[in-house]
Amino acid sequence: MCAVCGCGTSPVEGHKHEAGSHGHGHGGGLDDDHHHHHGHDHHSHDHHNRDGEHDHHHAEDGSVHCRQGIAGVHVPGMGRERIIQVEREILSKNDAYATENRRYFVRQGVFALNFVSSPGSGKTSLLVRTISELKERVTINVIEGDQQTSNDAARIRETGARAVQINTGKGCHLDAHMVGHAVEDLAPEPGSVLFIENVGNLVCPAAFDLGEAHKVVVLSLTEGEDKPLKYPDMFAAADLMILNKADLLPHLDFDVGLCITNALLVNPRLQTLIVSARTGEGMEALYGWLEASAVRQDKRPKVV
Amino acid sequence: MHEMSLMESVIEIICETARLNGARRVKSVRLDVGVLSHVDPDALLFCYEAVRHGTLAGRAKLEINRIAGKGWCLDCSKTVALKERFGACPHCGRHRVQMTAGDELKIRDMEVS
Numbered sequence: 001m002c003a004v005c006g007c008g009t010s011p012v013e014g015h016k017h018e019a020g021s022h023g024h025g026h027g028g029g030l031d032d033d034h035h036h037h038h039g040h041d042h043h044s045h046d047h048h049n050r051d052g053e054h055d056h057h058h059a060e061d062g063s064v065h066c067r068q069g070i071a072g073v074h075v076p077g078m079g080r081e082r083i084i085q086v087e088r089e090i091l092s093k094n095d096a097y098a099t100e101n102r103r104y105f106v107r108q109g110v111f112a113l114n115f116v117s118s119p120g121s122g123k124t125s126l127l128v129r130t131i132s133e134l135k136e137r138v139t140i141n142v143i144e145g146d147q148q149t150s151n152d153a154a155r156i157r158e159t160g161a162r163a164v165q166i167n168t169g170k171g172c173h174l175d176a177h178m179v180g181h182a183v184e185d186l187a188p189e190p191g192s193v194l195f196i197e198n199v200g201n202l203v204c205p206a207a208f209d210l211g212e213a214h215k216v217v218v219l220s221l222t223e224g225e226d227k228p229l230k231y232p233d234m235f236a237a238a239d240l241m242i243l244n245k246a247d248l249l250p251h252l253d254f255d256v257g258l259c260i261t262n263a264l265l266v267n268p269r270l271q272t273l274i275v276s277a278r279t280g281e282g283m284e285a286l287y288g289w290l291e292a293s294a295v296r297q298d299k300r301p302k303v304v
Numbered sequence: 305m306h307e308m309s310l311m312e313s314v315i316e317i318i319c320e321t322a323r324l325n326g327a328r329r330v331k332s333v334r335l336d337v338g339v340l341s342h343v344d345p346d347a348l349l350f351c352y353e354a355v356r357h358g359t360l361a362g363r364a365k366l367e368i369n370r371i372a373g374k375g376w377c378l379d380c381s382k383t384v385a386l387k388e389r390f391g392a393c394p395h396c397g398r399h400r401v402q403m404t405a406g407d408e409l410k411i412r413d414m415e416v417s
Contacts, residue, residue, distance in 0.1 A: 080417050081331065081415060081416070081417040082415070082416060082417075083413050083414070083415050083416075084321060084322075084325055084327075084413060084414050084415075084416055085412075085413045086317065086318065086321055086411040086412065086413055086414055087410070087411070087412065087413070088317055088410065088411050089409060089410050089411075090310050090313055090314055090317075090335070090409045090410060090411060091310070091313065091409060092313075092317070093313050093316060093317065094309075094313065170308075171309070172306055173306055173309075175309065203306070203342070204306035206342065207306055207342050208306070208309075232389055232390050233342045233389070236389075236390065265390060265399055266389075266390040
């Protein structure tokens with residue numbers, strides 16, 4: 001099992017995990033030897049030392065031992081203990097995978113959205129309705145993230161759309177590496193839309209970039225208008241807030257204005273749409289937002 | 305509990321760096337963690353205990369350097385202390401404050417032998 005990315009514990013449904021055969025390049029099977037080759041630069045040592053001193057050995061196992069003297073040679077007073085400046089973001093590994101996913105999406109013209117919310121806000125219902133109503137106009141594929149079960153993927157497939165389920169096991173969020181695997185399996189059509197439904201959790205998914213064009217936070221009216229203040233990271237990371245279950249508004253004390261005010265405190269650029277995935281109220285506005293945003297991504301200069 | 309994935313990532317990065325530098329083991333690691341970042345240092349320490357075993361960093365001491373929150377208040381035109389993420393300016397009470405420090409989540413350095 002991969003202790004780092006959790007490949008073993010986070011199966012992508014229907015995903016065949018053959019070492020070395022998929023693009024994410026798992027070499028070796030042991031935890032310690034597990035490298036992810038994602039094309040980011042991690043070789044910072046000087047390979048061609050002009051002084052004629054080649055100060056590292058390439059051992060048989062492929063590891064590089066820098067400045068390691070010939071066995072037994074030790075200069076008195078010169079300890080081997082030393083400080084290495086690392087200066088790397090803890091999330092740099094995830095971000096490298098995310099960059100790779102984003103590059104793929106832009107190159108293929110795939111418009112990817114990362115849907116985040118607490119459990120039960122109606123994400124899946126929202127996606128099901130959107131797919132049913134838009135399927136004549138655009139191809140939509142879905143990556144479903146849940147700790148367990150493939151119930152959500154099954155609900156999506158009933159609409160005729162293709163869906164891949166990722167089970168994170170103990171994990172509380174999707175990361176860019178899992179999504180990379182799922183995208184390989186899904187192979188989304190050029191010009192299609194990809195919905196990534198994250199694990200229901202208003203905290204952890206905020207920190208993990210998946211390579212999406214936008215994070216969309218779904219908040220149902222029954223959750224209360226102070227959620228943006230209680231869980232600011234998620235609302236700060238999102239570009240669009242969808243207030244769902246609008247059909248319940250007459251029965252609740254929910255103050256829509258106050259909720260939007262709270263959300264704008266943590267993210268002044270956040271856009272808001274009010275919808276009901278059950279009755280269909282407000283959904284046209286969401287479709288308009290989708291199409292406009294997808295076109296905007298396409299018009300952006302493509303750096304490949 | 306995304307602290308677990310973060311610490312797995314820390315272990316992966318430091319073991320890789322240690323190997324590239326020909327180190328046999330990691331003696332200590334220092335992280336910079338801002339007080340306004342989305343992680344809890346105690347949870348980081350707890351998860352660290354769980355993920356370090358059996359690696360080059362199996363016995364490495366973890367030190368977490370807390371970085372205080374600061375922001376630039378557009379109305380006061382100065383740097384102010386920030387107690388919470390997206391909090392108000394302690395002087396004028398308004399929210400037009402751009403965070404400039406306290407969001408760090410970084411591996412600073414490590415000691416190897």
